[in-house]
Amino acid sequence: MLPTGRRFDRVTALFLSLLAAGFVIATFDVRTTESGVAETLRGGTQSLLAPMQRGADLVISPVVGFFEGVSNLAGLREQNDRLESQVRELELKLRQTEALERQVEELEAINGLTPPLELATVSARVYSSGASSYDHVRYILKGSDDGIVIGQAVVDETGLIGRVDAITATTARVRLLTDPVVAVGVRVQETNETGVVTGIGAGTLRLDMFDATTAVTEGSVVITDGSRFPPGIVVGYVARSADAQVDFVLRTDVEPAARFSQLDYVKVVVGWSPLDAEVEPDSPLISPPEFVDPTSGQR
Amino acid sequence: MRRYRNTLIALGLVLVSLVLQTTLFNQVRPFAVAPSIVLLTVIACARYLEPESALMVGFTAGFLTDLVGGSSLGLWAITMTVVAYATVKLRHREVDGILIVAAGIFGLTVAGQLLFAIVSTLFGHSTINQPDLWKHLLIPAVWNVLLAAPIFWLSSVTMRRGERGWAT
Numbered sequence: 004m005l006p007t008g009r010r011f012d013r014v015t016a017l018f019l020s021l022l023a024a025g026f027v028i029a030t031f032d033v034r035t036t037e038s039g040v041a042e043t044l045r046g047g048t049q050s051l052l053a054p055m056q057r058g059a060d061l062v063i064s065p066v067v068g069f070f071e072g073v074s075n076l077a078g079l080r081e082q083n084d085r086l087e088s089q090v091r092e093l094e095l096k097l098r099q100t101e102a103l104e105r106q107v108e109e110l111e112a113i114n115g116l117t118p119p120l121e122l123a124t125v126s127a128r129v130y131s132s133g134a135s136s137y138d139h140v141r142y143i144l145k146g147s148d149d150g151i152v153i154g155q156a157v158v159d160e161t162g163l164i165g166r167v168d169a170i171t172a173t174t175a176r177v178r179l180l181t182d183p184v185v186a187v188g189v190r191v192q193e194t195n196e197t198g199v200v201t202g203i204g205a206g207t208l209r210l211d212m213f214d215a216t217t218a219v220t221e222g223s224v225v226i227t228d229g230s231r232f233p234p235g236i237v238v239g240y241v242a243r244s245a246d247a248q249v250d251f252v253l254r255t256d257v258e259p260a261a262r263f264s265q266l267d268y269v270k271v272v273v274g275w276s277p278l279d280a281e282v283e284p285d286s287p288l289i290s291p292p293e294f295v296d297p298t299s300g301q302r
Numbered sequence: 303m304r305r306y307r308n309t310l311i312a313l314g315l316v317l318v319s320l321v322l323q324t325t326l327f328n329q330v331r332p333f334a335v336a337p338s339i340v341l342l343t344v345i346a347c348a349r350y351l352e353p354e355s356a357l358m359v360g361f362t363a364g365f366l367t368d369l370v371g372g373s374s375l376g377l378w379a380i381t382m383t384v385v386a387y388a389t390v391k392l393r394h395r396e397v398d399g400i401l402i403v404a405a406g407i408f409g410l411t412v413a414g415q416l417l418f419a420i421v422s423t424l425f426g427h428s429t430i431n432q433p434d435l436w437k438h439l440l441i442p443a444v445w446n447v448l449l450a451a452p453i454f455w456l457s458s459v460t461m462r463r464g465e466r467g468w469a470t
Contacts (some may be wrong), residue, residue, distance in 0.1 A: 006429055013354070014353040014357070014387075014390070017354055017357050018357055018383065018387045021357055021358075021361045021379070021380075021383045022380055022383060023359075023381065024361070024376075024379075025324070025361070025364070025376040025377070025379040025380035026376065026378070026380065027410060028375050028376030028377060028379065029374045029376030029421075029425050030376075030425075031375075031398040032375040032376060033374050035424050041375050044375070045370075046368050046424075047377075048366070048369040048370060049369075049370065052321065052324075052370060055317075055321050056325050059321050059322065059325040059326070060325045063325055063326045063329065064329065067326075067329045067330060069381070075409055108341055108417065129328075130325070131324040131325055131328060131370075132324055132325075132327075132336075132370050133318055133321075133324070133370065134323050134366075134370045134378075134440050135336075135338060135367060135371055135373075135378065135418070136335045136336050136338065136339060136438050136439060137371075137418065137422070137429055138336075138371045138372040139371065139372060139375070140372035141328075142324075176372075178372060182372065182434075183427070183428050183431075184427075189318070190403055198448035202433065203433060204428070204429065204431075204432035204433075204434075205434045206334065207430055212384070219345040234457040258407075264334055
Protein backbone atom coordinates (compact mmCIF):
# COMPACT_ATOMS: atom_id res chain seq x y z
CA MET A 4 0.00 0.00 0.00
CA LEU A 5 1.42 3.34 -1.05
CA PRO A 6 1.50 6.26 1.35
CA THR A 7 -1.50 8.58 1.05
CA GLY A 8 0.55 11.50 -0.23
CA ARG A 9 2.16 9.55 -3.05
CA ARG A 10 -1.13 7.90 -3.96
CA PHE A 11 -2.78 11.32 -4.22
CA ASP A 12 0.05 12.43 -6.46
CA ARG A 13 -0.34 9.43 -8.73
CA VAL A 14 -4.08 9.95 -9.08
CA THR A 15 -3.63 13.66 -9.75
CA ALA A 16 -0.90 12.93 -12.29
CA LEU A 17 -3.17 10.47 -14.11
CA PHE A 18 -6.03 12.99 -13.96
CA LEU A 19 -3.88 15.72 -15.51
CA SER A 20 -2.54 13.30 -18.15
CA LEU A 21 -6.07 12.31 -19.17
CA LEU A 22 -7.10 15.96 -19.37
CA ALA A 23 -4.10 16.68 -21.58
CA ALA A 24 -4.95 13.66 -23.74
CA GLY A 25 -8.52 14.94 -24.09
CA PHE A 26 -7.34 18.38 -25.21
CA VAL A 27 -4.87 16.86 -27.70
CA ILE A 28 -7.57 14.59 -29.18
CA ALA A 29 -10.03 17.49 -29.43
CA THR A 30 -7.43 19.67 -31.14
CA PHE A 31 -6.60 16.93 -33.66
CA ASP A 32 -10.28 16.33 -34.36
CA VAL A 33 -10.98 20.00 -34.96
CA ARG A 34 -7.96 20.33 -37.24
CA THR A 35 -8.43 17.20 -39.35
CA THR A 36 -10.81 16.78 -42.27
CA GLU A 37 -13.89 14.59 -42.42
CA SER A 38 -11.91 11.68 -43.82
CA GLY A 39 -9.44 11.67 -40.91
CA VAL A 40 -8.77 9.11 -38.20
CA ALA A 41 -11.58 10.54 -36.08
CA GLU A 42 -14.18 9.79 -38.73
CA THR A 43 -12.83 6.26 -39.13
CA LEU A 44 -13.14 5.77 -35.37
CA ARG A 45 -16.66 7.19 -35.35
CA GLY A 46 -17.68 4.94 -38.24
CA GLY A 47 -16.19 1.87 -36.55
CA THR A 48 -17.88 2.63 -33.24
CA GLN A 49 -21.20 3.22 -34.93
CA SER A 50 -20.91 -0.08 -36.82
CA LEU A 51 -20.22 -1.91 -33.54
CA LEU A 52 -22.97 -0.17 -31.58
CA ALA A 53 -25.62 -0.24 -34.30
CA PRO A 54 -26.74 -3.87 -33.72
CA MET A 55 -27.13 -3.22 -29.98
CA GLN A 56 -28.96 0.04 -30.61
CA ARG A 57 -31.25 -1.61 -33.16
CA GLY A 58 -32.03 -4.40 -30.71
CA ALA A 59 -32.79 -1.92 -27.94
CA ASP A 60 -34.88 0.17 -30.31
CA LEU A 61 -36.94 -2.87 -31.31
CA VAL A 62 -37.81 -3.48 -27.66
CA ILE A 63 -38.19 0.13 -26.57
CA SER A 64 -40.22 1.57 -29.46
CA PRO A 65 -43.38 -0.56 -28.94
CA VAL A 66 -43.28 0.05 -25.18
CA VAL A 67 -42.89 3.81 -25.59
CA GLY A 68 -45.57 3.75 -28.30
CA PHE A 69 -47.95 1.88 -26.00
CA PHE A 70 -47.52 4.35 -23.15
CA GLU A 71 -47.86 7.29 -25.52
CA GLY A 72 -51.07 5.72 -26.84
CA VAL A 73 -52.48 5.22 -23.35
CA SER A 74 -51.61 8.76 -22.33
CA ASN A 75 -53.35 10.10 -25.46
CA LEU A 76 -56.47 7.95 -25.07
CA ALA A 77 -58.59 10.73 -23.61
CA GLY A 78 -58.07 12.97 -26.59
CA LEU A 79 -58.56 10.27 -29.23
CA ARG A 80 -62.32 10.73 -29.72
CA GLU A 81 -61.96 14.46 -30.25
CA GLN A 82 -59.00 13.86 -32.55
CA ASN A 83 -61.03 11.29 -34.50
CA ASP A 84 -63.87 13.76 -35.09
CA ARG A 85 -61.41 16.39 -36.20
CA LEU A 86 -59.66 13.99 -38.57
CA GLU A 87 -62.97 12.84 -40.11
CA SER A 88 -63.80 16.46 -40.83
CA GLN A 89 -60.35 17.00 -42.33
CA VAL A 90 -60.71 13.88 -44.52
CA ARG A 91 -63.96 15.24 -45.98
CA GLU A 92 -62.30 18.58 -46.74
CA LEU A 93 -59.29 16.87 -48.28
CA GLU A 94 -61.44 14.62 -50.45
CA LEU A 95 -63.11 17.70 -51.86
CA LYS A 96 -59.74 19.36 -52.45
CA LEU A 97 -58.42 16.17 -54.06
CA ARG A 98 -61.21 16.15 -56.61
CA GLN A 99 -60.50 19.81 -57.38
CA THR A 100 -56.78 19.06 -57.65
CA GLU A 101 -57.38 16.15 -60.03
CA ALA A 102 -59.35 18.43 -62.29
CA LEU A 103 -56.58 21.03 -62.16
CA GLU A 104 -53.94 18.38 -62.89
CA ARG A 105 -55.77 17.36 -66.03
CA GLN A 106 -55.88 20.99 -67.11
CA VAL A 107 -52.16 21.40 -66.44
CA GLU A 108 -51.35 18.24 -68.43
CA GLU A 109 -53.37 19.51 -71.34
CA LEU A 110 -51.66 22.91 -71.19
CA GLU A 111 -48.21 21.26 -71.00
CA ALA A 112 -49.04 19.15 -74.04
CA ILE A 113 -50.22 22.18 -75.96
CA ASN A 114 -47.10 24.21 -75.08
CA GLY A 115 -44.62 21.31 -75.43
CA LEU A 116 -43.40 21.54 -71.84
CA THR A 117 -41.78 18.69 -69.92
CA PRO A 118 -42.98 18.47 -66.30
CA PRO A 119 -40.25 18.39 -63.60
CA LEU A 120 -39.36 14.92 -62.38
CA GLU A 121 -39.99 14.02 -58.74
CA LEU A 122 -36.85 13.67 -56.67
CA ALA A 123 -35.72 10.15 -55.88
CA THR A 124 -35.68 9.44 -52.14
CA VAL A 125 -34.66 6.61 -49.86
CA SER A 126 -36.81 5.99 -46.77
CA ALA A 127 -34.97 5.21 -43.56
CA ARG A 128 -35.84 4.47 -39.96
CA VAL A 129 -34.35 6.65 -37.22
CA TYR A 130 -32.93 4.26 -34.64
CA SER A 131 -30.66 6.35 -32.47
CA SER A 132 -29.66 9.84 -31.43
CA GLY A 133 -26.51 11.48 -30.16
CA ALA A 134 -25.35 10.62 -26.67
CA SER A 135 -25.85 13.96 -24.97
CA SER A 136 -28.51 16.60 -24.70
CA TYR A 137 -26.30 19.00 -26.66
CA ASP A 138 -26.19 16.74 -29.72
CA HIS A 139 -28.33 17.59 -32.71
CA VAL A 140 -27.82 14.37 -34.64
CA ARG A 141 -29.88 11.29 -35.47
CA TYR A 142 -28.76 7.96 -36.89
CA ILE A 143 -30.69 6.23 -39.66
CA LEU A 144 -30.64 2.64 -40.88
CA LYS A 145 -29.49 3.36 -44.43
CA GLY A 146 -25.94 4.00 -45.57
CA SER A 147 -23.62 4.09 -48.56
CA ASP A 148 -24.94 0.68 -49.70
CA ASP A 149 -28.26 2.40 -50.37
CA GLY A 150 -26.77 5.23 -52.42
CA ILE A 151 -26.53 7.74 -49.59
CA VAL A 152 -23.63 10.19 -49.67
CA ILE A 153 -22.51 12.98 -47.38
CA GLY A 154 -24.32 16.26 -47.93
CA GLN A 155 -27.68 14.94 -49.10
CA ALA A 156 -30.86 16.53 -47.78
CA VAL A 157 -33.01 14.63 -45.30
CA VAL A 158 -36.74 15.36 -45.20
CA ASP A 159 -39.95 14.03 -43.72
CA GLU A 160 -43.57 14.68 -44.61
CA THR A 161 -43.44 18.11 -42.95
CA GLY A 162 -40.22 19.48 -44.45
CA LEU A 163 -36.45 19.63 -44.19
CA ILE A 164 -34.84 17.75 -41.29
CA GLY A 165 -31.14 18.27 -41.95
CA ARG A 166 -28.31 16.79 -43.95
CA VAL A 167 -26.28 13.59 -43.99
CA ASP A 168 -22.87 14.33 -42.49
CA ALA A 169 -21.34 10.89 -41.87
CA ILE A 170 -21.96 7.45 -43.32
CA THR A 171 -21.06 3.83 -42.92
CA ALA A 172 -22.13 1.04 -45.27
CA THR A 173 -25.43 0.50 -43.46
CA THR A 174 -26.01 3.60 -41.32
CA ALA A 175 -25.81 7.36 -41.70
CA ARG A 176 -25.65 10.27 -39.32
CA VAL A 177 -28.06 13.14 -39.94
CA ARG A 178 -27.15 16.56 -38.58
CA LEU A 179 -30.39 18.36 -37.73
CA LEU A 180 -31.24 21.88 -38.85
CA THR A 181 -31.12 22.99 -35.21
CA ASP A 182 -27.37 22.36 -34.99
CA PRO A 183 -25.44 25.66 -35.02
CA VAL A 184 -23.06 24.32 -37.69
CA VAL A 185 -25.88 23.81 -40.21
CA ALA A 186 -26.73 26.68 -42.57
CA VAL A 187 -29.25 26.44 -45.39
CA GLY A 188 -29.81 28.81 -48.28
CA VAL A 189 -33.50 29.70 -48.30
CA ARG A 190 -36.14 31.79 -50.01
CA VAL A 191 -39.17 33.39 -48.38
CA GLN A 192 -42.01 32.14 -50.57
CA GLU A 193 -44.20 35.25 -50.28
CA THR A 194 -41.49 37.80 -51.16
CA ASN A 195 -39.15 35.53 -53.15
CA GLU A 196 -36.17 37.08 -51.33
CA THR A 197 -33.26 34.88 -50.33
CA GLY A 198 -31.41 34.44 -47.06
CA VAL A 199 -29.70 31.92 -44.84
CA VAL A 200 -31.30 29.86 -42.08
CA THR A 201 -28.95 28.75 -39.29
CA GLY A 202 -29.48 26.50 -36.30
CA ILE A 203 -28.99 28.06 -32.87
CA GLY A 204 -29.01 24.87 -30.82
CA ALA A 205 -32.58 25.39 -29.69
CA GLY A 206 -36.07 24.74 -31.03
CA THR A 207 -36.15 27.72 -33.37
CA LEU A 208 -33.89 28.68 -36.28
CA ARG A 209 -32.42 32.06 -37.23
CA LEU A 210 -33.09 33.69 -40.60
CA ASP A 211 -30.59 36.24 -41.91
CA MET A 212 -31.29 38.17 -45.09
CA PHE A 213 -28.46 40.38 -46.25
CA ASP A 214 -30.10 42.23 -49.10
CA ALA A 215 -33.68 42.50 -47.97
CA THR A 216 -35.87 45.13 -49.56
CA THR A 217 -39.21 44.03 -48.19
CA ALA A 218 -40.38 42.99 -44.75
CA VAL A 219 -41.21 39.42 -43.86
CA THR A 220 -44.44 38.68 -42.07
CA GLU A 221 -45.19 36.14 -39.38
CA GLY A 222 -46.25 32.81 -40.82
CA SER A 223 -44.50 33.28 -44.18
CA VAL A 224 -43.26 29.99 -45.61
CA VAL A 225 -39.49 29.58 -45.86
CA ILE A 226 -38.27 27.10 -48.50
CA THR A 227 -34.87 25.93 -49.73
CA ASP A 228 -33.46 28.03 -52.55
CA GLY A 229 -31.72 25.22 -54.42
CA SER A 230 -28.14 26.28 -53.62
CA ARG A 231 -27.22 23.28 -51.47
CA PHE A 232 -30.42 21.29 -51.20
CA PRO A 233 -33.13 20.74 -53.82
CA PRO A 234 -35.27 23.85 -54.23
CA GLY A 235 -38.75 24.14 -52.77
CA ILE A 236 -38.42 22.02 -49.63
CA VAL A 237 -40.26 23.64 -46.72
CA VAL A 238 -37.79 24.65 -43.99
CA GLY A 239 -40.19 26.42 -41.65
CA TYR A 240 -42.36 29.44 -41.00
CA VAL A 241 -41.33 32.95 -40.01
CA ALA A 242 -41.96 33.18 -36.26
CA ARG A 243 -42.16 36.97 -36.00
CA SER A 244 -42.51 39.75 -38.53
CA ALA A 245 -39.39 41.80 -39.23
CA ASP A 246 -38.32 44.65 -41.41
CA ALA A 247 -34.97 45.34 -43.03
CA GLN A 248 -32.59 47.36 -40.89
CA VAL A 249 -29.69 49.55 -41.95
CA ASP A 250 -27.79 48.08 -44.94
CA PHE A 251 -30.83 45.94 -45.83
CA VAL A 252 -29.94 43.37 -43.18
CA LEU A 253 -32.92 41.50 -41.76
CA ARG A 254 -32.84 39.02 -38.94
CA THR A 255 -35.74 37.05 -37.50
CA ASP A 256 -36.67 33.63 -36.11
CA VAL A 257 -38.05 30.71 -38.03
CA GLU A 258 -40.15 27.94 -36.53
CA PRO A 259 -38.99 24.71 -38.17
CA ALA A 260 -41.63 22.77 -40.06
CA ALA A 261 -40.27 19.44 -38.85
CA ARG A 262 -40.83 18.17 -35.32
CA PHE A 263 -37.39 16.90 -34.41
CA SER A 264 -38.52 15.21 -31.22
CA GLN A 265 -40.84 12.86 -33.11
CA LEU A 266 -38.70 11.48 -35.90
CA ASP A 267 -39.43 7.84 -36.70
CA TYR A 268 -38.95 7.65 -40.45
CA VAL A 269 -37.23 10.11 -42.75
CA LYS A 270 -36.40 10.31 -46.45
CA VAL A 271 -32.97 11.02 -47.87
CA VAL A 272 -33.09 12.88 -51.17
CA VAL A 273 -30.69 10.85 -53.32
CA GLY A 274 -31.86 12.09 -56.70
CA TRP A 275 -30.20 15.46 -56.42
CA SER A 276 -26.49 16.20 -56.30
CA PRO A 277 -25.37 18.42 -53.43
CA LEU A 278 -22.97 21.19 -54.30
CA ASP A 279 -20.29 19.82 -51.97
CA ALA A 280 -19.97 16.73 -54.14
CA GLU A 281 -16.23 17.39 -54.52
CA VAL A 282 -15.81 16.39 -50.86
CA GLU A 283 -16.76 12.84 -51.84
CA PRO A 284 -15.33 12.40 -55.35
CA ASP A 285 -15.98 8.65 -55.40
CA SER A 286 -19.56 8.88 -54.22
CA PRO A 287 -22.23 7.46 -56.53
CA LEU A 288 -23.92 10.76 -57.24
CA ILE A 289 -26.81 10.72 -59.63
CA SER A 290 -25.92 12.60 -62.79
CA PRO A 291 -28.38 14.97 -64.43
CA PRO A 292 -29.90 13.66 -67.68
CA GLU A 293 -27.88 14.37 -70.81
CA PHE A 294 -29.09 17.34 -72.79
CA VAL A 295 -29.89 16.67 -76.43
CA ASP A 296 -30.40 19.61 -78.74
CA PRO A 297 -33.77 18.91 -80.43
CA THR A 298 -32.84 20.77 -83.60
CA SER A 299 -29.35 19.42 -84.30
CA GLY A 300 -29.61 16.17 -82.33
CA GLN A 301 -26.17 16.87 -80.78
CA ARG A 302 -25.46 15.97 -77.15
CA MET B 303 -8.19 -9.13 -9.45
CA ARG B 304 -11.28 -7.52 -7.97
CA ARG B 305 -10.06 -4.18 -9.26
CA TYR B 306 -10.07 -5.42 -12.88
CA ARG B 307 -13.38 -7.18 -12.39
CA ASN B 308 -15.01 -3.99 -11.15
CA THR B 309 -13.45 -1.97 -13.96
CA LEU B 310 -14.87 -4.37 -16.53
CA ILE B 311 -18.28 -4.27 -14.87
CA ALA B 312 -18.15 -0.47 -14.88
CA LEU B 313 -17.30 -0.43 -18.60
CA GLY B 314 -20.20 -2.82 -19.24
CA LEU B 315 -22.57 -0.53 -17.34
CA VAL B 316 -21.27 2.45 -19.31
CA LEU B 317 -21.94 0.62 -22.57
CA VAL B 318 -25.49 -0.28 -21.52
CA SER B 319 -26.17 3.29 -20.42
CA LEU B 320 -24.81 4.59 -23.72
CA VAL B 321 -27.17 2.33 -25.68
CA LEU B 322 -30.10 3.43 -23.49
CA GLN B 323 -29.10 7.06 -23.84
CA THR B 324 -29.12 6.87 -27.64
CA THR B 325 -32.28 4.77 -28.00
CA LEU B 326 -34.71 5.07 -25.08
CA PHE B 327 -33.91 8.71 -24.43
CA ASN B 328 -34.04 9.46 -28.13
CA GLN B 329 -37.79 8.89 -27.76
CA VAL B 330 -38.42 9.99 -24.18
CA ARG B 331 -37.38 13.63 -23.88
CA PRO B 332 -39.53 15.77 -21.61
CA PHE B 333 -38.97 19.45 -22.44
CA ALA B 334 -36.87 18.23 -25.39
CA VAL B 335 -33.87 17.45 -23.17
CA ALA B 336 -32.74 13.94 -22.29
CA PRO B 337 -31.04 12.88 -19.06
CA SER B 338 -27.32 12.28 -19.01
CA ILE B 339 -27.26 8.70 -17.79
CA VAL B 340 -23.75 8.00 -19.02
CA LEU B 341 -22.58 10.78 -16.72
CA LEU B 342 -24.73 9.33 -13.94
CA THR B 343 -23.22 5.88 -14.51
CA VAL B 344 -19.72 7.36 -14.27
CA ILE B 345 -20.66 8.96 -10.93
CA ALA B 346 -22.21 5.70 -9.70
CA CYS B 347 -19.21 3.56 -10.70
CA ALA B 348 -16.59 6.03 -9.44
CA ARG B 349 -17.92 5.45 -5.90
CA TYR B 350 -16.66 1.87 -5.89
CA LEU B 351 -13.65 1.84 -8.19
CA GLU B 352 -10.03 2.48 -7.35
CA PRO B 353 -9.26 6.15 -8.11
CA GLU B 354 -7.12 5.31 -11.16
CA SER B 355 -9.76 2.94 -12.54
CA ALA B 356 -12.48 5.51 -11.90
CA LEU B 357 -10.56 8.08 -13.95
CA MET B 358 -9.96 5.60 -16.78
CA VAL B 359 -13.64 4.58 -16.83
CA GLY B 360 -14.65 8.27 -16.85
CA PHE B 361 -12.33 9.01 -19.76
CA THR B 362 -13.49 5.93 -21.72
CA ALA B 363 -17.17 6.71 -21.11
CA GLY B 364 -16.61 10.27 -22.30
CA PHE B 365 -14.67 9.16 -25.35
CA LEU B 366 -17.46 6.73 -26.32
CA THR B 367 -19.99 9.54 -25.86
CA ASP B 368 -17.87 11.69 -28.16
CA LEU B 369 -17.70 8.94 -30.76
CA VAL B 370 -21.49 8.61 -31.06
CA GLY B 371 -22.18 12.33 -30.63
CA GLY B 372 -21.99 15.28 -32.94
CA SER B 373 -19.26 17.35 -31.32
CA SER B 374 -15.47 17.09 -31.47
CA LEU B 375 -13.77 14.04 -29.99
CA GLY B 376 -12.27 14.46 -26.54
CA LEU B 377 -14.72 17.01 -25.13
CA TRP B 378 -16.90 14.59 -23.19
CA ALA B 379 -13.77 12.63 -22.32
CA ILE B 380 -12.41 15.72 -20.55
CA THR B 381 -15.76 16.41 -18.90
CA MET B 382 -16.34 12.91 -17.57
CA THR B 383 -12.77 12.59 -16.36
CA VAL B 384 -13.31 15.73 -14.27
CA VAL B 385 -16.63 14.38 -12.96
CA ALA B 386 -15.00 11.05 -12.06
CA TYR B 387 -12.17 12.88 -10.29
CA ALA B 388 -14.62 15.05 -8.34
CA THR B 389 -16.60 11.95 -7.34
CA VAL B 390 -13.44 10.19 -6.17
CA LYS B 391 -12.57 13.23 -4.05
CA LEU B 392 -16.08 13.59 -2.64
CA ARG B 393 -16.72 9.95 -1.80
CA HIS B 394 -14.28 9.95 1.11
CA ARG B 395 -16.30 12.59 2.92
CA GLU B 396 -18.45 11.12 5.61
CA VAL B 397 -21.75 12.45 4.40
CA ASP B 398 -25.00 10.63 4.58
CA GLY B 399 -28.67 11.22 3.89
CA ILE B 400 -30.69 11.06 0.72
CA LEU B 401 -30.87 14.83 0.31
CA ILE B 402 -27.09 15.19 0.44
CA VAL B 403 -26.68 12.43 -2.13
CA ALA B 404 -29.33 13.98 -4.39
CA ALA B 405 -27.63 17.37 -4.05
CA GLY B 406 -24.29 15.77 -4.94
CA ILE B 407 -25.69 14.14 -8.10
CA PHE B 408 -27.48 17.33 -9.07
CA GLY B 409 -24.34 19.42 -8.54
CA LEU B 410 -22.03 17.04 -10.39
CA THR B 411 -24.43 16.79 -13.35
CA VAL B 412 -24.83 20.56 -13.59
CA ALA B 413 -21.06 20.99 -13.29
CA GLY B 414 -20.46 18.34 -15.97
CA GLN B 415 -22.98 19.86 -18.38
CA LEU B 416 -21.59 23.36 -17.79
CA LEU B 417 -18.00 22.19 -18.19
CA PHE B 418 -18.90 20.55 -21.50
CA ALA B 419 -20.57 23.77 -22.67
CA ILE B 420 -17.44 25.75 -21.81
CA VAL B 421 -14.95 23.30 -23.29
CA SER B 422 -16.95 22.78 -26.49
CA THR B 423 -17.24 26.55 -26.89
CA LEU B 424 -13.44 26.77 -26.63
CA PHE B 425 -13.32 24.34 -29.55
CA GLY B 426 -15.67 26.39 -31.70
CA HIS B 427 -19.10 24.84 -31.08
CA SER B 428 -20.76 27.98 -29.59
CA THR B 429 -22.63 25.77 -27.13
CA ILE B 430 -22.60 28.36 -24.39
CA ASN B 431 -24.46 30.82 -26.62
CA GLN B 432 -27.47 28.54 -26.92
CA PRO B 433 -30.60 30.45 -25.90
CA ASP B 434 -31.90 27.61 -23.72
CA LEU B 435 -28.62 26.61 -22.09
CA TRP B 436 -30.24 26.52 -18.67
CA LYS B 437 -32.44 23.65 -19.87
CA HIS B 438 -29.34 21.63 -20.76
CA LEU B 439 -27.88 22.34 -17.33
CA LEU B 440 -30.90 21.79 -15.10
CA ILE B 441 -33.18 19.25 -16.79
CA PRO B 442 -30.56 16.47 -17.14
CA ALA B 443 -29.60 17.13 -13.49
CA VAL B 444 -33.19 16.68 -12.32
CA TRP B 445 -33.50 13.57 -14.48
CA ASN B 446 -30.29 12.18 -13.06
CA VAL B 447 -31.49 12.67 -9.49
CA LEU B 448 -34.66 10.75 -10.35
CA LEU B 449 -32.77 7.97 -12.12
CA ALA B 450 -30.07 7.72 -9.48
CA ALA B 451 -31.89 5.11 -7.39
CA PRO B 452 -31.90 2.29 -10.00
CA ILE B 453 -28.45 3.09 -11.35
CA PHE B 454 -26.83 3.42 -7.92
CA TRP B 455 -28.54 0.21 -6.88
CA LEU B 456 -27.28 -1.60 -9.99
CA SER B 457 -23.72 -0.39 -9.54
CA SER B 458 -23.87 -1.23 -5.85
CA VAL B 459 -25.10 -4.78 -6.48
CA THR B 460 -22.56 -5.52 -9.20
CA MET B 461 -19.52 -3.74 -7.76
CA ARG B 462 -20.04 -3.67 -4.02
CA ARG B 463 -16.80 -3.66 -2.07
CA GLY B 464 -16.08 -4.11 1.59
CA GLU B 465 -15.55 -0.42 2.20
CA ARG B 466 -18.32 2.06 1.55
CA GLY B 467 -17.93 5.74 0.90
CA TRP B 468 -19.86 8.74 -0.28
CA ALA B 469 -23.45 8.25 -1.32
CA THR B 470 -23.78 4.66 -0.20
